[in-house]
Amino acid sequence: xxxxxxxxxxxxxxxxxxxxxxxxxxxxxxxHVAGPILEIGCGTGRVTIPLAQEGCLLEAIDxxxxxxxxxxxxxxxxxxxxSCYTMDMKNLNIPRKFPLIIIPFNGFQSMLSLxxxxxxxxxxxxxxxxxxxxxxxMFPPSMDMFDQNQKTWYQVKEIFHEADSSTVLxxxxxxxxxxxxLIHTKLMIKEVINDEIIKTTYKDFSLRxxxxxxxxxxxxxxxxxxxxxxxxxxxxxxxxxxxxxxxxLKPQRHHIV
Numbered sequence: 001x002x003x004x005x006x007x008x009x010x011x012x013x014x015x016x017x018x019x020x021x022x023x024x025x026x027x028x029x030x031x032h033v034a035g036p037i038l039e040i041g042c043g044t045g046r047v048t049i050p051l052a053q054e055g056c057l058l059e060a061i062d063x064x065x066x067x068x069x070x071x072x073x074x075x076x077x078x079x080x081x082x083s084c085y086t087m088d089m090k091n092l093n094i095p096r097k098f099p100l101i102i103i104p105f106n107g108f109q110s111m112l113s114l115x116x117x118x119x120x121x122x123x124x125x126x127x128x129x130x131x132x133x134x135x136x137x138m139f140p141p142s143m144d145m146f147d148q149n150q151k152t153w154y155q156v157k158e159i160f161h162e163a164d165s166s167t168v169l170x171x172x173x174x175x176x177x178x179x180x181x182l183i184h185t186k187l188m189i190k191e192v193i194n195d196e197i198i199k200t201t202y203k204d205f206s207l208r209x210x211x212x213x214x215x216x217x218x219x220x221x222x223x224x225x226x227x228x229x230x231x232x233x234x235x236x237x238x239x240x241x242x243x244x245x246x247x248x249l250k251p252q253r254h255h256i257v
Contacts, residue, residue: 006064008067008203009069011203013046014168015187016105022104022105022137025235025246027051029102030054030100033100033132035057035098037057037102038061038094038100038101038127039060039101039104040089040092040103043062043064044074045070045074045082046104047104049082052082058083059083061085061094062084063086063088063089071084089107089108091119091123097128098127098128100135101128101132101135102136104136107136108120121222121223125251130251132250132251133227134249135247136246138245138247139209140242156170165193165194166192167192167193172186181209184206189203212238215247220252223251225249227248229246229247229248231243231244233246
């Protein structure tokens with residue numbers, strides 16, 4: 001999967017610069033802790049940089065060297081104090097423990113097997129303070145998701161970039177593996193200027209989906225207790241129609257591995 005993430009770096013900001021609904025949520029979490037925050041799956045800094053601009057002390061990791069290279073360039077250009085590393089979330093190796101660890105934007109679901117997810121959580125437990133907080137967001141499976149025709153392109157969004165007066169059209173096509181609970185998505189990204197398509201790019205990614213109760217069992221089995229589960233970033237209670245699962249977790253004090 002690392003090679004796939006490396007290919008994403010060049011287009012990531014162009015496609016996801018409009019995603020901002022989670023930033024205030026993570027900023028608010030950061031105000032409740034003292035000390036450094038660890039962001040896992042930081043990408044090019046979509047969440048990292050706004051947190052640092054609020055004065056948060058951050059360490060950030062991503063498995064993609066190219067993503068980290070872009071983030072380091074932004075850190076330098078904005079004169080920010082952020083430590084960032086290329087690192088696998090299943091095998092964290094940072095010589096400190098954190099009061100807050102976050103995995104934004106479905107990042108935890110890039111672990112494509114239950115065993116990998118468990119490895120990730122076990123590694124996080126070794127890097128979180130006894131009274132620390134782990135927060136991550138996921139998407140739950142839905143009937144609408146499974147009803148999509150894998151041979152059909154669905155338009156996801158249209159983004160206008162003022163800097164070059166371009167419009168980015170993002171379409172996706174997905175297929176599912178029901179046994180391992182995987183969703184394989186191909187994005188078709190068209191860059192348009194003056195009604196002319198100047199570039200078409202295709203990018204692939206895979207995520208593992210799980211429902212609420214399966215996720216709860218995994219978290220508890222890995223040594224975390226459920227503090228809160230929200231259904232959106234407005235902090236509404238999760239229900240069967242929610243499009244997000246936003247978890248607030250804390251390490252169990254007497255967990256036996």
